[in-house]
Amino acid sequence: MNPFAVLHKYYDPASELYRLLVIHSLLVAKKALDLAAAYEVRHPEEAVDREFIAEAALLHDLGIFRCRKPEIFCAGGEPYVSHGLIGREILEAEGLPRHALVCERHTGAGITEEEVLRKRLPLPARDYLPVAIEEKVICLADKFYSKSPDRLFREKPLEEIRASLARWGPEVTGRFEELRRLFLPGA
Ligand SMILES: [Fe+2]
Numbered sequence: 001m002n003p004f005a006v007l008h009k010y011y012d013p014a015s016e017l018y019r020l021l022v023i024h025s026l027l028v029a030k031k032a033l034d035l036a037a038a039y040e041v042r043h044p045e046e047a048v049d050r051e052f053i054a055e056a057a058l059l060h061d062l063g064i065f066r067c068r069k070p071e072i073f074c075a076g077g078e079p080y081v082s083h084g085l086i087g088r089e090i091l092e093a094e095g096l097p098r099h100a101l102v103c104e105r106h107t108g109a110g111i112t113e114e115e116v117l118r119k120r121l122p123l124p125a126r127d128y129l130p131v132a133i134e135e136k137v138i139c140l141a142d143k144f145y146s147k148s149p150d151r152l153f154r155e156k157p158l159e160e161i162r163a164s165l166a167r168w169g170p171e172v173t174g175r176f177e178e179l180r181r182l183f184l185p186g187a
Contacts, residue, residue: 003058006094010065017073021061024147029057031155032141035183039137042185046133053134056102060138061147063087063103072147079122081107105130106139108168109175130179140179158187 011018036048063086066076078086087103110129117125130136143161146152156164158180165173180187 001055001096003055006059006091006096007062010062010090015073017065020072020147020149020152021064022058023152024145025058025061027145027153027155028060028138028141029054031144032057032137035141036134036137039133039183048133048137052098053137056099056134057138057141059087059091059096059099060084060102060106060142061087062090064147072149081121082123083107084128085123101132102135102138104128105135106142109143109165109172109179110139112171115169115171129175136179137183140176140183143176158184 007018007022011021032053033050036050036053040046040048061083063083064072064074064076064080066086067074067078067080067083068076069080074080084104084107088100091097091100091103105128107128111121111123111127112129113125113127115121116123116128130139143165144155146154146156161176162173165176
């Protein structure tokens with residue numbers, strides 16, 4: 001499948017939002033593929049679907065156009081935290097259920113049902129945790145890049161990612177470290 005064909009159904013390729021989304025998504029794809037390649041060297045017995053990682057990384061933030069975040073040109077009405085769920089709904093309707101799960105499971109270090117309820121997040125109460133190895137590596141790679149126009153190309157150091165996740169609580173940082181250990185065991 002061609003992820004750009006899907007993106008172009010929902011985004012104007014001449015828009016500022018599309019530019020941010022595609023640069024961000026390509027950087028996340030590159031990072032995810034690098035992490036996956038190193039993982040495969042350590043785990044030669046495990047199959048990792050690199051073609052799928054490249055496609056799904058390009059689509060992981062597809063839902064942002066329906067959300068409200070003016071600083072990154074998102075002019076929709078939904079809360080930003082819903083962008084993963086929105087992406088899932090769109091990709092399921094597009095006949096891409098496996099890519100759809102990457103959208104739904106990439107936010108933060110995943111979100112648990114307990115957190116949805118306790119933090120009163122505007123999401124149906126269930127788990128949104130990365131399960132497949134491809135879902136996990138995209139979730140982790142995404143944390144290295146911002147969509148802020150002034151920091152788009154900059155890879156965040158681990159310490160900066162940790163500091164920004166800390167405000168969401170120890171469960172979130174704990175899950176991040178689990179992902180980090182899986183793909184960056186020495187870091
Ligand atoms: Fe992202």
